[in-house]
Amino acid sequence: MDVSNAEVAQAFEDIAILLELENANPFRIRAYQNAARVINGLSQPVTDLLAKAVDLSEYRGIGKDLSKKIMGYVKTGHIPLLDELSKHHPKGIIELARIENLGPKRIQILHDKLGITSLKDLKSSAEKGQIKKVKGFGEKTEKKILKAIKELTAIRKESRVPLHLVDQIARQLVLYLKKSKEVRQVEVAGSYRRRKETVGDLDILVTCNNSKNIIDHFVAYENVKNIISKGSTRSSVVLRDGLHVDLRVLKEESFGSGLYYFTGSKAHNIEVRKIAKKMGLKINEYGVFKGSKKIAGVNEEEVFKAIHLDYIPPELRENRGEIKAASEHCLPNLITVTDLRGDLHAHTTATDGKNTILEMAEKARELGHNYLAITDHSQHVHVANGLDVERLKKHIKDIDRINEKISGIKILKGIEVDILEDGSLDLPNSILAELDIRICSIHYKLKMNKKDMTERIIRAMDNPYFNILGHPTGRLIFKRAPYEFDLEKVVKAAVERGKFFEINCRPDRLDLSAEHCQMVQELGAKFAISTDAHSTMELNFLNFGTDQARRGWVEKKNVINSLMWKELRKLLSPNL
Numbered sequence: 001m002d003v004s005n006a007e008v009a010q011a012f013e014d015i016a017i018l019l020e021l022e023n024a025n026p027f028r029i030r031a032y033q034n035a036a037r038v039i040n041g042l043s044q045p046v047t048d049l050l051a052k053a054v055d056l057s058e059y060r061g062i063g064k065d066l067s068k069k070i071m072g073y074v075k076t077g078h079i080p081l082l083d084e085l086s087k088h089h090p091k092g093i094i095e096l097a098r099i100e101n102l103g104p105k106r107i108q109i110l111h112d113k114l115g116i117t118s119l120k121d122l123k124s125s126a127e128k129g130q131i132k133k134v135k136g137f138g139e140k141t142e143k144k145i146l147k148a149i150k151e152l153t154a155i156r157k158e159s160r161v162p163l164h165l166v167d168q169i170a171r172q173l174v175l176y177l178k179k180s181k182e183v184r185q186v187e188v189a190g191s192y193r194r195r196k197e198t199v200g201d202l203d204i205l206v207t208c209n210n211s212k213n214i215i216d217h218f219v220a221y222e223n224v225k226n227i228i229s230k231g232s233t234r235s236s237v238v239l240r241d242g243l244h245v246d247l248r249v250l251k252e253e254s255f256g257s258g259l260y261y262f263t264g265s266k267a268h269n270i271e272v273r274k275i276a277k278k279m280g281l282k283i284n285e286y287g288v289f290k291g292s293k294k295i296a297g298v299n300e301e302e303v304f305k306a307i308h309l310d311y312i313p314p315e316l317r318e319n320r321g322e323i324k325a326a327s328e329h330c331l332p333n334l335i336t337v338t339d340l341r342g343d344l345h346a347h348t349t350a351t352d353g354k355n356t357i358l359e360m361a362e363k364a365r366e367l368g369h370n371y372l373a374i375t376d377h378s379q380h381v382h383v384a385n386g387l388d389v390e391r392l393k394k395h396i397k398d399i400d401r402i403n404e405k406i407s408g409i410k411i412l413k414g415i416e417v418d419i420l421e422d423g424s425l426d427l428p429n430s431i432l433a434e435l436d437i438r439i440c441s442i443h444y445k446l447k448m449n450k451k452d453m454t455e456r457i458i459r460a461m462d463n464p465y466f467n468i469l470g471h472p473t474g475r476l477i478f479k480r481a482p483y484e485f486d487l488e489k490v491v492k493a494a495v496e497r498g499k500f501f502e503i504n505c506r507p508d509r510l511d512l513s514a515e516h517c518q519m520v521q522e523l524g525a526k527f528a529i530s531t532d533a534h535s536t537m538e539l540n541f542l543n544f545g546t547d548q549a550r551r552g553w554v555e556k557k558n559v560i561n562s563l564m565w566k567e568l569r570k571l572l573s574p575n576l
C-alpha cells in the first residue's frame with residue numbers, strides 16, 4: 001500500500017479521539033497523539049523506511065506496539081484497533097473534535113442530548129439555538145461553536161488558491177529549481193498548466209542527472225514549511241503560504257507522456273485512455289504502447305500523434321468535447337494574449353482608479369496597445385465617485401487633450417455606465433453619443449428574480465448606445481455566485497442587437513467563466529477581453545482573461561479587441 005506519513009499520523013490522531021470518547025487511559029491516549037506528531041515530522045516516508053528495514057520502534061515516541069501497527073497499516077491499509085473503535089461511533093464524530101472548545105466529553109454530551117453526529121448536525125443545532133440550552137454550554141459557547149464552524153469551512157474553501165497567486169509562487173519555485181545544475185527540464189503540470197481559475201496543488205515534473213540531488217534541492221527551498229514525503233523520485237511539501245507542491249522526477253524518454261498524464265484533467269485522461277484502447281494501444285504516464293513496444297513518450301506532440309489526435313492545448317483538456325474535435329481536426333483557433341490589440345475597460349483617478357489618464361495611456365503604450373479605453377464609473381456608483389453629465393463632459397475634454405499630446409496609441413473616450421433597476425442606463429443618450437465606447441454594467445440590486453433580471457439586461461441592450469455587457473454575471477470567485485438571469489436569452493438578444501460580452505480579467509472576477517464563454521460563443525456572440533484596470537499595474541491582467549477565454553474555447557475571430565481601432569470602431573458605432 002502507498003500510505004503517506006500524513007495518513008498514518010491522521011489514523012493515530014483519530015484513534016486518540018475515539019479512545020478519549022471511550023474514557024480510555026489518558027497515557028494511552030497521549031501515546032497516540034505523540035506518535036502522530038513524530039510521524040508528521042519524519043523526513044522520509046515510513047514506507048521507504050520500512051522498505052529499508054528500519055526499525056521504527058527506535059524512534060522516540062513510537063514503541064514496539066505502535067511500530068507494529070504502522071507496519072500493519074502499510075501492508076494492509078487497515079489498523080484493526082481503528083476499525084474496531086470506528087464501529088462504536090458515528091462517522092462524523094471525528095470531525096467534530098476539530099472544532100475548538102469541543103473535546104470528546106462535550107461531543108458525547110451533545111450526542112446524547114441532541115443526537116448530534118456530524119458537523120452538519122452541529123451547525124443546524126447551533127443555528128436553532130438548541131446548544132445553549134444544554135447544561136454546561138450556554139450562549140457564549142454556542143456563539144463560539146458557530147464561529148469555529150465558519151472558520152473551518154472557510155479554510156476548506158481557501159484550500160484552493162486563485163491562479164494569479166499561484167502564478168507568482170510557481171514562477172519563483174521553477175526559477176529556484178532551474179538553479180540546480182542537475183536539472184534538465186522543468187514543467188508545472190496539473191490544473192496550473194490548464195490555467196484553471198483556482199488551483200488545488202502544484203504538480204511539478206522534472207528530468208535531471210541525479211534525482212536524489214534534485215529532491216534534496218527541492219525540499220531545501222526556503223519557502224518550504226513542511227516536508228510531507230521525500231522519496232527517491234518524488235516528494236511532497238507544503239509551502240509557507242499553505243500551497244501543496246508535488247514534485248516528480250521523470251525519465252527523459254517518458255517526459256512527454258508524463259507531462260500529458262499529470263496535466264490531466266483526470267476526466268480527459270480517462271476518455272483518452274478509452275480511445276487508445278479502441279486503437280489497440282495503451283497510454284499511461286510512461287508512454288504509448290503497442291503490446292510491449294513503446295511507440296511514443298518523449299514529448300507531447302509525439303504522444304498525440306501516436307493516438308491520432310491533433311495537439312490539444314492544455315486549457316482545453318477538460319473532456320468537454322476537445323477529444324472529438326481533435327480527432328476530426330476541428331479544434332478551435334484559440335485566442336492568444338499577443339492577438340490582443342488593446343484594452344477596453346480601465347478606470348482613472350476621475351473615479352476609483354489610482355492613476356491619471358496620462359499615466360494609464362503611457363503604460364498601455366508601453367504594453368504595445370493600439371488603443372486603451374478610459375471607462376470610468378457613472379453617477380449612480382457614489383462610492384466610486386461616479387461621473388455625472390458635467391464631470392463626464394470635462395473628462396471627455398481631458399481625454400481629447402491627452403490624445404493630442406501622446407502619439408502611438410489612441411485613447412478611447414468611454415464610460416462604464418450603470419444599468420439601472422428598470423433597465424435604463426445611468427446617463428442620457430445625448431452624452432453617451434459623444435463617446436467612442438460604452439460598457440454597461442450592473443453594480444446594485446443584484447438579487448432580483450431571474451425573470452426581472454433577464455428583462456433588465458435585455459432592456460438595457462435595447463439602447464442603441466449599449467456596446468459591451470461588463471462583468472456579465474457579477475460573480476466574485478470564492479465570494480459571490482452569479483446573479484440569477486437567463487444567460488441564453490440575454491445572449492440571443494445581444495446577437496440580434498450587435499452587443500458584446502466582456503471577459504473581465506480581474507483575478508477575483510474572471511467573469512465570464514470558462515463554461516459561460518463556451519456557451520456564449522456557441523450561441524454566436526463575440527467578446528471583449530478587458531482588464532478593468534484600476535491602476536497602471538493592473539493593465540497587465542490581460543493574460544488572466546485570455547487564459548479564461550482559451551479554457552472557454554474562444555477563437556480569435558470572436559474577440560473584438562483583436563482588431564485594430566480602425567476596424568473595431570465600426571463595431572462600436574451605435575445601431576440607430
Ligand code: DGT
Binds near residue numbers: 199200
Ligand atoms: P487540482 O490540483 O485539484 O487543482 O487539480 P489537478 O487537475 O491538478 O489534479 P491533481 O493535482 O489531483 O492531479 C494532477 C493530474 O494527475 C490530474 O489532472 C490528472 C492526473 N491524475 C491524478 N489522479 C488521476 C487518476 O486517478 N486517474 C487519471 N487518469 N489521472 C489522474
Ligand code: CA
Binds near residue numbers: 191192203
Ligand atoms: Ca494539482
Ligand code: CA
Binds near residue numbers: 190203
Ligand atoms: Ca497533485
Ligand code: ZN
Binds near residue numbers: 470
Ligand atoms: Zn464594474
